[in-house]
Amino acid sequence: MKNMMQAISINQWGSADYFQQVNMPVPELDADDVLVKVAYAGINPADWKMRAGHLAQAMPNLGFPLVLGLDASGTVVATGKNVTSLNVGDRVASGTNLFHSGKPGSYAQYVVVNEQRAVKIPESVSLAAAATLTTPATTAWQALFSSEKGALTHGQGKKILINGASGGVGSYAVQFAKQAGAEVATTSSTQNLSYVESLGSDFLIDYKTQDITQRLKSFAPNGVDLILDTVSAGSISNPLDLLKPGGTLISIATITDDGDIEASMALAKEKGVHHVYAMVSEEGMKQQLNKIVAMAAAGELILPPTESFSMLDIAQAHTLMETGKARGKMVLEISH
Ligand SMILES: NC(=O)c1ccc[n+]([C@@H]2O[C@H](COP(=O)([O-])OP(=O)(O)OC[C@H]3O[C@@H](n4cnc5c(N)ncnc54)[C@H](OP(=O)(O)O)[C@@H]3O)[C@@H](O)[C@H]2O)c1
Incomplete structure (x- = not known):
């Protein structure tokens, strides 16, 4: 294996023009890490927010030169001494250690990943699709099923609205909610209506041409049990009023467009509903990812279409x- 690798890095917060291709040392393995030869890096909205400096205060362990990238797929080429679940040669879907330790992310030929953030994938799951799994799919899974978030269990027949159903998080959430036996209404733009329907949505709302509040009345005259908002505060007017008494609004924390969190949580309490801000968590991530990969391998999960960019086109992808x-989902093609 090589000691040096090609990576995309930034040396200051700012626009997508600041990316540069660099040669840097392959990161060193800790005992609980595997080293992955990256095939594809998943590109997430958090990446541009990090690049622009919006997470700089929340993540003081980030330093320059900074290699972004929270998700990856590829092949394990080395394992740390404590690693038991993965072997050299395994094809994997993974997160990275960037968020937690500031180690270089997946916009690089190699990435070190704690084994708890990586799972083996079968041949039937493509490496491009595997790079879209970790952050979006586990965020959706946890938002719906974690006891402190949606607490959805199988067979409750709940009514759910998923706002932003055509996106990375939303497209997994629609399918997970349907598989749990929920009735699912979705918002998307006109061009994505048929895609969202193909994911299993029972009730389509075109937020470009329809009033969400009015339209939702025919789906759930007494309000929905759960709203999963993957878009932002303000994308639905008065979302708390669309809930049944005791219902829950789960807002995926966007960092940039969350509105007044404290005020909205207080208002929810007054109205007899709940408002939860959801951040993806490490807890249970490996088990969740293994379940999600098994669903994909069994043909029970439609993986999002991917648009692939070369390392040289990273600025275009971010823009x-x-x-x-x-x-x-956009992915950065590294090598495969
Ligand atoms: N805090 C966390 O732990 C965490 C984890 C994951 C994601 N996130 C955040 O969650 C958000 C979504 O992530 P993602 O990966 O799903 O993003 P994405 O793949 O870029 O999807 C965003 C989707 O939002 C839809 N959209 C835009 N405006 C809309 C509107 N007014 N109403 C309804 N849909 C609208 C777009 O679809 P149309 O073209 O159909 O409108 C697009 O597909 C981002 O802000 C991301 O940073 C946070």
């Missing part, structure tokens, strides 16, 4: 991601 209108 598109920043619009919030990318279709499917």
Whole structure:
């Protein structure tokens, strides 16, 4: 294996023009890590927010040169001495250690990953699709099922609204909620209606041409049990009023567009409903990922269409991601 690798890094917070391709040492393994030869890096909205400096205060362990990338797929090429669940040669879907230790992310030929953030994938799951799994799918899973978030259990027949159903988090959430026996209404733009329907949505709302509040009345005259908002505060007017008494609004924390969190949680209490801000958590991530990969391997999960960018086109990918209108999931093709 090589000692040096190609990576994409930034040396200051700012625009997508600040990316540069660099040669840097392959990161060193800790005892609980595996070293992955990266095939694809998943590109997430958090990446551009990190690049622009929006997470700089929340993540003081980040330093320059900074290699972004929270998700990856690839092949294990070395294992730390404590690693038991993965072997050299395994194809994996993984997160990275960037968020937790500031180690280089997946916009690189190699990435070190704690084994708890990596799972083996079968041949039937493509490496491109595998790079879209870790952050979006576990965020959706936890938002719906974690006891302190949606607390959804199988067979409750609950009514759920998923706002932003065509995105990375939303497209997994629609499918997980359907598989749990929920009735699912979704919002998306006109061009994504048929995609969201193909994921299993029972009730389509085109937020470009329809009033969400009015339309939702025919789906749930007494309100829905759960709203999963993957978009932002303000994308639905008065979302707490669309809930049944005791219902829950789960807002995926966007960092940039969360509105007044304290005020909204207090208002929810007054109205007899709940408002939870959800951050993806490490807890149970490996088991969740293993379940999700098994569903994909069994053909029970539609993986989002991927749009692939070369390392040289990273600025273009980030600029598109920043619009919030990318279709499917963007991935950076590293080597495969
Ligand atoms: N805090 C955490 O732990 C965490 C984890 C994961 C994600 N996130 C955040 O969650 C958000 C979503 O992430 P993602 O990966 O799903 O993003 P994404 O793949 O870029 O999807 C965003 C989707 O939002 C839809 N959209 C835009 N405006 C809308 C509106 N007004 N109403 C309804 N849908 C709208 C777009 O679809 P249309 O073209 O159909 O409008 C797009 O598909 C991001 O802000 C991300 O940073 C946070």
